[in-house]
Amino acid sequence: MSRFWSDIVHRLTPYVPGEQPALAHPVKLNTNENPYPPSPRVVEAIRRELGDTGDALRKYPDPTAHALRATVAAHHGLRIDQVFAGNGSDEVLAHVFQALLKHDKPIRFPDITYSFYPVYAQLYGVDFDAIALGDEFAIDIDDYRAPGGPVLLPNPNAPTGRALTLAEIEALLKANPDAPVVIDEAYVDFGAKSAVKLIDRHPNLLVVQTVSKSRALAGMRVGFAFGDAALIEALMRVKDSFNSYPLDRLALAAAIAAYEDDAYFRASCAKVIASRERLTGELKALGFDIVPSAANFVFARHPAHDAATLAASLREKEIFVRHFRLPRIDQHLRISIGTDAECDALLGALKPLIA
Ligand SMILES: *Cc1c(COP(=O)(O)O)cnc(C)c1O
Numbered sequence: 077m078s079r080f081w082s083d084i085v086h087r088l089t090p091y092v093p094g095e096q097p098a099l100a101h102p103v104k105l106n107t108n109e110n111p112y113p114p115s116p117r118v119v120e121a122i123r124r125e126l127g128d129t130g131d132a133l134r135k136y137p138d139p140t141a142h143a144l145r146a147t148v149a150a151h152h153g154l155r156i157d158q159v160f161a162g163n164g165s166d167e168v169l170a171h172v173f174q175a176l177l178k179h180d181k182p183i184r185f186p187d188i189t190y191s192f193y194p195v196y197a198q199l200y201g202v203d204f205d206a207i208a209l210g211d212e213f214a215i216d217i218d219d220y221r222a223p224g225g226p227v228l229l230p231n232p233n234a235p236t237g238r239a240l241t242l243a244e245i246e247a248l249l250k251a252n253p254d255a256p257v258v259i260d261e262a263y264v265d266f267g268a269k270s271a272v273k274l275i276d277r278h279p280n281l282l283v284v285q286t287v288s289k290s291r292a293l294a295g296m297r298v299g300f301a302f303g304d305a306a307l308i309e310a311l312m313r314v315k316d317s318f319n320s321y322p323l324d325r326l327a328l329a330a331a332i333a334a335y336e337d338d339a340y341f342r343a344s345c346a347k348v349i350a351s352r353e354r355l356t357g358e359l360k361a362l363g364f365d366i367v368p369s370a371a372n373f374v375f376a377r378h379p380a381h382d383a384a385t386l387a388a389s390l391r392e393k394e395i396f397v398r399h400f401r402l403p404r405i406d407q408h409l410r411i412s413i414g415t416d417a418e419c420d421a422l423l424g425a426l427k428p429l430i431a
Contacts, residue, residue, distance in 0.1 A: 137325045158305055190262075221251040229258070
């Protein structure tokens with residue numbers, strides 16, 4: 077603490093990301109990273125951009141990320157002016173709070189959801205109502221039908237993994253024509269349906285995506301927002317008042333290559349989904365209750381074992397899972413889907429702890 081701190085800094089409660097352990101070979105199932113590397117074409121593209129001398133790095137990157145936005149727009153059947161790119165979807169979401177979510181009425185998001193949302197709300201002075209999830213952590217669209225402030229939902233939700241149907245999202249959009257509705261699709265590629273195809277019919281819809289999870293590029297920091305051109309223009313105005321060059325040259329080259337290798341992407345997602353189904357079955361056999369997941373993680377609770385104790389015991393074996401000390405979910409573990417070998421290491425370590 078220092079007398080030089082501004083008022084807001086005193087009041088902030090910053091987000092705490094999952095641990096990045098300084099170990100040679102941890103079994104890292106705590107931050108929902110992809111267990112498989114990105115497409116080989118991504119590595120080639122980065123090498124090509126770098127060249128032998130790194131000469132390209134002398135120059136600033138394209139402030140508009142035009143080539144990347146064109147590639148991703150084509151991938152989703154959108155126009156380029158319907159695509160915004162930022163330094164990870166966390167940065168995109170921060171701009172969304174500032175550009176689109178601060179209105180007279182508080183924004184609405186679930187009580188159990190991505191824990192960065194209340195952090196951005198605090199940073200930007202946006203009031204919010206946390207709406208309680210129902211039984212089994214389901215989002216009930218009826219809770220968001222009454223006209224009110226902006227709505228922000230991850231689909232699938234984190235850390236529960238539960239997905240909404242496209243019909244539910246469309247009902248939500250129709251019930252809230254006068255408020256922005258933001259769908260955070262960080263995990264959509266692992267089993268939910270994207271709302272991108274609803275954009276042309278709903279000028280209040282903004283969809284946020286990332287290359288961090290399904291395209292295995294968490295280390296490059298690239299995220300997107302898709303929506304009506306007027307919404308995208310609002311994000312551009314904030315970006316150009318904050319940082320002209322949020323995406324560096326290597327990140328731009330990497331992300332373009334990731335979208336160009338769709339076959340690799342789909343095969344990688346299919347492997348993660350298959351491992352999720354297997355891990356779900358094996359954890360159930362050990363007595364865990366598992367929330368049905370459409371994401372690259374499962375949300376698990378054992379009726380006879382304290383979650384924090386389990387997480388600590390696994391950590392001693394260099395196996396990292398995520399435990400949140402929060403109301404309603406402090407007896408759950410969020411376990412990212414690893415390779416089959418990593419899932420087996422987890423199961424092998426859990427068996428003696430459960431017995
Ligand atoms: C991981 C995650 C993000 C952030 O992803 P980045 O693009 O790596 O910043 C956003 N929303 C949710 C729900 C996430 O789980």
